Amino acid sequence: MVSDAGPARPNIAMWGAPTSGKTTLLAALSIALLQRRSPWRIVGADDASTAFLKDKAAALSRGKEFPRATQAMDRYRWVLIGEGEQRDGLLRRRPKPTPAPRIGLNLLDPPGGVYGDEPDKFGTDQQELLDNLVGSKGIVFLFDPLREFERGDAFDYLYGALTQLAGRMLGSDGYTGDRLPHHLAVCITKFDEYRVLETAKELKLLVTDPEDPYGFPRIDDDDAVELFKWLCRISASGSAEMVLNALDQFFRRDRIKFFVTSSIGFYLDPRTNFFNPDDYQNLIPKPAEGVSFHIRGPVHPINVMEPIVWLGERLAGEPPNEGPGR
Amino acid sequence: MSGETVQLSAEWAIEGKQPGSLDDYGILACSQGQLGHNDFAKIKTRYTTGTPEELPQVTLAWVGGGENTRLVLAIQEWSDQEDRTGRQIAVTRYFCVPYSQVAAQPVSYEALYLALDRSPLPAADPLTFSVPRLDPAAIAARIDGTAIGAAALLLTDQHVCVLRGESLPLLDRLRFLDTVAALLPYGMRTKLTAATWTSSTAEHKIKVSFARHVPEGTHSIIWGGLARVPTKAYDVGHYLDLLLHCSRYTELVGWLAAAGEPLAFQPSGVTKALATLAAFHVPSRSGDVTVAIANPVDHYSVEALLNECADLVPQGQSLRLTAILDGLARQAGARGNAATRDEQVHYRKIIRERRLLEGDRGLPESLHLQLCGVILAVGYGPKLVFEDMRRIFQDFAPTSVLMAAMVRMPAEPLVALTLAARLGPETLTMVLDALGTACLVELAAREPHDPLLVQVICDELVRRGSNGAEDPDIAMTLREHRYLVDAVQALHPDRVEVQFVLLRKLLKAAYGPSLHRREFEEVVGDPPDFGSPPLMAAAITLHGPGAGEIILTSVADRLRGARLPHDTMRMVETYLSQPASAEPLPEPRGRLSPWARLTHGRPRSRKSAQTAIPVRTLYTLLAVFIALSIIEFIALLPIAQR
Numbered sequence: 001m002v003s004d005a006g007p008a009r010p011n012i013a014m015w016g017a018p019t020s021g022k023t024t025l026l027a028a029l030s031i032a033l034l035q036r037r038s039p040w041r042i043v044g045a046d047d048a049s050t051a052f053l054k055d056k057a058a059a060l061s062r063g064k065e066f067p068r069a070t071q072a073m074d075r076y077r078w079v080l081i082g083e084g085e086q087r088d089g090l091l092r093r094r095p096k097p098t099p100a101p102r103i104g105l106n107l108l109d110p111p112g113g114v115y116g117d118e119p120d121k122f123g124t125d126q127q128e129l130l131d132n133l134v135g136s137k138g139i140v141f142l143f144d145p146l147r148e149f150e151r152g153d154a155f156d157y158l159y160g161a162l163t164q165l166a167g168r169m170l171g172s173d174g175y176t177g178d179r180l181p182h183h184l185a186v187c188i189t190k191f192d193e194y195r196v197l198e199t200a201k202e203l204k205l206l207v208t209d210p211e212d213p214y215g216f217p218r219i220d221d222d223d224a225v226e227l228f229k230w231l232c233r234i235s236a237s238g239s240a241e242m243v244l245n246a247l248d249q250f251f252r253r254d255r256i257k258f259f260v261t262s263s264i265g266f267y268l269d270p271r272t273n274f275f276n277p278d279d280y281q282n283l284i285p286k287p288a289e290g291v292s293f294h295i296r297g298p299v300h301p302i303n304v305m306e307p308i309v310w311l312g313e314r315l316a317g318e319p320p321n322e323g324p325g326r
Numbered sequence: 327m328s329g330e331t332v333q334l335s336a337e338w339a340i341e342g343k344q345p346g347s348l349d350d351y352g353i354l355a356c357s358q359g360q361l362g363h364n365d366f367a368k369i370k371t372r373y374t375t376g377t378p379e380e381l382p383q384v385t386l387a388w389v390g391g392g393e394n395t396r397l398v399l400a401i402q403e404w405s406d407q408e409d410r411t412g413r414q415i416a417v418t419r420y421f422c423v424p425y426s427q428v429a430a431q432p433v434s435y436e437a438l439y440l441a442l443d444r445s446p447l448p449a450a451d452p453l454t455f456s457v458p459r460l461d462p463a464a465i466a467a468r469i470d471g472t473a474i475g476a477a478a479l480l481l482t483d484q485h486v487c488v489l490r491g492e493s494l495p496l497l498d499r500l501r502f503l504d505t506v507a508a509l510l511p512y513g514m515r516t517k518l519t520a521a522t523w524t525s526s527t528a529e530h531k532i533k534v535s536f537a538r539h540v541p542e543g544t545h546s547i548i549w550g551g552l553a554r555v556p557t558k559a560y561d562v563g564h565y566l567d568l569l570l571h572c573s574r575y576t577e578l579v580g581w582l583a584a585a586g587e588p589l590a591f592q593p594s595g596v597t598k599a600l601a602t603l604a605a606f607h608v609p610s611r612s613g614d615v616t617v618a619i620a621n622p623v624d625h626y627s628v629e630a631l632l633n634e635c636a637d638l639v640p641q642g643q644s645l646r647l648t649a650i651l652d653g654l655a656r657q658a659g660a661r662g663n664a665a666t667r668d669e670q671v672h673y674r675k676i677i678r679e680r681r682l683l684e685g686d687r688g689l690p691e692s693l694h695l696q697l698c699g700v701i702l703a704v705g706y707g708p709k710l711v712f713e714d715m716r717r718i719f720q721d722f723a724p725t726s727v728l729m730a731a732m733v734r735m736p737a738e739p740l741v742a743l744t745l746a747a748r749l750g751p752e753t754l755t756m757v758l759d760a761l762g763t764a765c766l767v768e769l770a771a772r773e774p775h776d777p778l779l780v781q782v783i784c785d786e787l788v789r790r791g792s793n794g795a796e797d798p799d800i801a802m803t804l805r806e807h808r809y810l811v812d813a814v815q816a817l818h819p820d821r822v823e824v825q826f827v828l829l830r831k832l833l834k835a836a837y838g839p840s841l842h843r844r845e846f847e848e849v850v851g852d853p854p855d856f857g858s859p860p861l862m863a864a865a866i867t868l869h870g871p872g873a874g875e876i877i878l879t880s881v882a883d884r885l886r887g888a889r890l891p892h893d894t895m896r897m898v899e900t901y902l903s904q905p906a907s908a909e910p911l912p913e914p915r916g917r918l919s920p921w922a923r924l925t926h927g928r929p930r931s932r933k934s935a936q937t938a939i940p941v942r943t944l945y946t947l948l949a950v951f952i953a954l955s956i957i958e959f960i961a962l963l964p965i966a967q968r
Contacts, residue, residue: 017348018348018349018350019348019409019410019411023377030798030799031798034798034801034802037844041802043764046539046542047526047538047539047540047762048525048526048527048538048539048541049527050762051526051538051539051762052527053799054762054763054797054798054799057797057798058797058798061798062797065413066411066412066413067377067413068377068378068379068413068414068416069343069350069351069377069409069413070377071351071374071376071377071378071416071528072374072375072376072377072525072528072529072530073528073529074376074377074525074527074528075527075528075529076527111350111351112350113349113350113351113352116350128529147348150348151348213842213843213844273842286412293410293411293412294412
C-alpha cells in the first residue's frame with residue numbers, strides 16, 4: 001500500500017539557535033490551548049503529527065521532559081480549528097451555524113545548527129532549508145536571552161541564512177518587493193527565567209490578566225519589543241542589537257510582531273496554586289550536578305499559542321510565495 | 327560457506343555533543359583516513375533518521391562510488407551525559423567499510439553490527455576486525471512473506487515503511503533488514519539504505535525502515551503481513567512472484583549474495599536484478615517438476631486457487647497448500663483495490679460455501695493462521711471494516727486463530743480493538759498503543775455500545791491519565807463526548823454506584839486528582855446538566871468544598887438570565903443562599919443579596935407584578951428540588967470512593 005503523494009509544503013518555519021526552544025514551543029502548544037480555554041483547538045492532519053501533539057505534550061506536562069534535541073528537518077501538519085457561530089437565518093427563522101474556521105499549519109522544525117554559519121559542521125542541509133523557507137509564508141523566530149547572554153550568537157544564527165534567503169527571493173528577477181514577504185513572529189523565549197522576568201519588572205512592563213486564575217505576570221505584545229531591545233544590550237558579543245536592524249531591513253514592519261513567551265511557564269506552589277513572586281522558577285539546576293537543569297513543577301505555557309494563531313490567521317487565504325524558479 | 331571469516335577495515339567517526347553544551351549535534355572525532363570531518367558530517371546529514379525516541383538503533387547505508395564505495399553502519403545509543411537543558415545526549419558511531427572488501431566475500435549486516443558494536447571509539451586508524459562470512463542457511467530460515475514483500479517493494483525506489491514492528495528487539499529488526507537485503511543482489515547494497523527506526527515526521531533518505539506511522543508518499547507493510555505491490559509496477563510484481571515461488575531459499579540467498587556487481591535502484595538496476603533472479607531456476611514445491619521461476623502462477627484465477635485451497639485443507643497437504651496460499655497472496659497483493667465489489671462478493675460466496683475460515687482444520691497453527699490471513703485478504707481486503715467482521719462472525723465461529731488473522735489485517739480501529747479486546751493483553755496492548763486518545767473515546771461513545779470495548783477503553787484512558795500523567799487529549803475528547811456517561815451507563819446498567827466510581831476515575835485521568843473551578847464547570851456544564859447524576863456526583867467529590875456554591879451560582883445566573891421579575895429573583899437568590907433553618911426574608915425590601923448586586927434590577931411592569939407569585943414559587947421549588955436531589959444522591963453513595 002502506498003500512502004498519498006508527496007508531503008505538503010511547510011508554510012511556517014521555526015527559526016532559532018540550538019536550544020532556543022523551537023520544538024519545546026511546539027510541544028507546549030496543545031497544553032497552552034487546553035489550559036487557556038482557547039476558542040482554538042489543534043489537531044493533527046496526519047498520524048505522525050497527531051502523535052507529536054499527544055506524546056510531546058504529555059512528556060512535557062507529565063514527565064517534565066523537554067523534547068529531545070532535534071536532529072532532522074521535522075515536519076508537522078496540524079489544523080487549527082476555531083469555533084463556528086450561530087447566525088440568524090433568513091428572516092430570522094432558524095439560527096444557522098457557520099462553519100468553524102480552519103487554518104492549516106504545515107510546520108518545519110529544523111535543528112538550530114542549520115541556521116548557523118557552519119551548517120556543514122553540524123551536518124545539516126541548508127539548501128534544503130532555504131528551499132523550504134522560500135516556499136513558506138510565516139516564520140517563528142526565537143530569541144533566547146539566556147543564550148544571548150552566554151554566547152551572544154543570535155545574530156549569527158539569523159543573518160547568514162537570512163541573507164541567503166533574501167538573495168534567493170529579493171535578488172530574483174521575478175520578485176518586485178523590497179522586503180521578504182513572510183510574516184514574522186519574534187518570540188522572546190524563557191520569560192520564566194529570573195533574569196528575564198526581573199528585567200521586565202525593572203522596565204515596568206509586567207501586567208497581570210485579571211482573568212488568569214494563577215495570576216501570572218505577562219507582557220503586552222505591544223511592549224514586547226521594548227523588552228527585546230533591552231535584552232539585546234546584555235548580549236555577550238554585542239551583536240544582538242543588529243538582530244533588530246536585520247529584521248527591519250529584510251521584513252515588512254507591518255508583518256512583524258513580538259511576543260514574550262515561556263513554554264514551561266512559572267512554578268506554582270501546589271498549596272496555593274497561585275503565582276508567588278518570591279518562588280516562581282520552574283527550571284532549576286539538577287541537584288549535585290550544576291551542569292544541566294530540570295523542570296520543577298507542572299508546566300503552564302505563556303504566550304505560546306498566540307504567535308502560532310497570529311501567524312495562522314494571517315496566512316489563512318494567502319497565496320503561496322513565488323520563489324525563483326518555482 | 328559458514329565458519330569462514332573475512333578480515334575487514336573501517337574508517338570511523340563519533341557524533342554527539344559536549345556535556346552541558348548549548349550546541350547542536352556534530353562530529354566530535356573521526357579517523358584520519360580518506361574520509362574527513364566534513365565527509366562524516368555529510369554522511370550524518372544524508373542518513374539522519376530523525377530525532378531519536380528509543381535507542382539503540384542501527385542505520386545501514388553507503389557512501390562514495392566506484393572503487394571508493396563504502397558500506398556505512400551507524401549505531402546510535404544514549405550516553406549517560408546531558409546537555410544544558412537536561413536532555414540526554416545520543417552518541418552515534420559511524421563505520422565505513424570499503425565495499426571492495428565484501429563484494430567477493432559477502433558478509434551480513436548483522437555480523438558487521440555484532441563485530442563493530444564491540445569496538446569502542448576512538449579506535450585504531452583504520453579499525454580492523456573480522457566477521458564471519460554470510461551464512462545463507464541462517465538467513466533463509468528467516469525468510470517470510472513480509473521480507474519478500476519488502477524486498478520487492480524496494481525495487482519501486484520509494485521508501486518502504488514496516489509498521490507495528492518498531493517495538494521488536496533491535497536484533498530482530500536488524501535481522502529482518504538483513505533478510506530483505508539478502509533477497510536482492512548483493513551489489514544493491516552499494517545503494518541500499520535501511521534503518522531499524524525512522525521518525526515519521528522527519529525528512530530522510532532511508533529506503534526501508536521500521537516506523538510508527540506511514541509518512542506520505544511511502545509504501546507500508548505491516549509486520550507479519552503481506553505486501554501490496556502497485557499493479558503498474560510489472561517488474562516489481564514479477565520479482566515478487568519469483569521470490570514467492572522459490573522453494574530453495576538457502577540456495578537462492580547464496581545465489582544473490584554472489585551477485586556483487588554494484589546495482590542502483592533505478593530502472594536499469596531493477597532490470598538486472600530481475601534477470602539475476604530469473605536466472606535462478608528452482609523446482610516447484612511439488613518436487614518433481616522443474617519450472618522456470620519466471621513462469622509464475624498468474625494464469626490461475628483467484629476462484630480456482632480458492633477452490634484448490636479448500637480441496638487441500640482436509641488432505642493436510644501442507645507444502646502444496648503453502649504454495650497455493652503464496653499464489654493467492656500474490657493475487658490479493660497485486661490486485662490490491664482492483665478487485666471489484668462483485669468479484670469480492672463472489673469470492674466470499676466461495677469462502678462461505680467451502681468453509682475456508684472454519685476453525686479446527688487439523689492444520690499446524692502457523693499454517694492455519696496463514697490460511698485465514700490470505701483468505702481474509704482475498705475476500706475482505708484491503709481493509710477490514712466492521713460490517714464485514716460482523717458478517718464473518720455470522721458465517722464462522724470466532725476462533726482465536728481467525729481473530730488473530732483478522733487483527734493482523736489493516737482494519738478500521740473499531741475492528742482492530744473489538745478483536746484485540748478478545749485476544750488477550752498482548753494483542754490488546756499493541757492495538758491500544760497504535761490508537762490515539764481521541765479515537766478511543768470516539769469508539770467508546772459509538773452506539774450501540776459494546777460493553778467489553780467500553781471497559782477496555784475506560785481502563786486505557788485511566789491508565790493514560792494515571793500516576794500524575796496528563797494526556798491533554800483525554801479532557802478535550804471526553805468533554806466532546808459528554809464524559810462517556812451513556813457508554814458507562816450501558817456498561818453498568820442499574821448500578822449507579824459503579825457508574826459513579828468509573829466516571830470519577832475518568833475525570834481524574836482527564837484533570838488530575840482534583841477539579842479546579844473551571845474544570846468543574848466544564849464537567850457539570852453551565853447551567854449544570856443533571857442528566858447524569860453519577861457524573862455530577864463524581865465532579866462534586868473531585869472538586870470538594872465549594873462545589874455547591876458553584877452550582878447554585880450557575881443556577882442563579884441562569885435564572886437571572888431569564889429576566890424573572892425582580893422580586894421573584896431576589897427571593898430565589900435568598901432561598902438558594904440561605905441554610906434551611908434560616909428565616910425567609912420578609913417579602914420585598916430589605917438588603918440586596920450579594921448576587922443581586924451584580925445586576926441592575928429592571929422596573930417591574932404591571933404585568934410582571936401580576937405574574938410574579940406563581941413564577942417565583944415555581945422557580946424557587948425547582949431550585950430547592952435540584953439542590954436537595956444532589957445532596958440526597960451524594961448521601962446515598964458509598965463515602966467518596968477515591
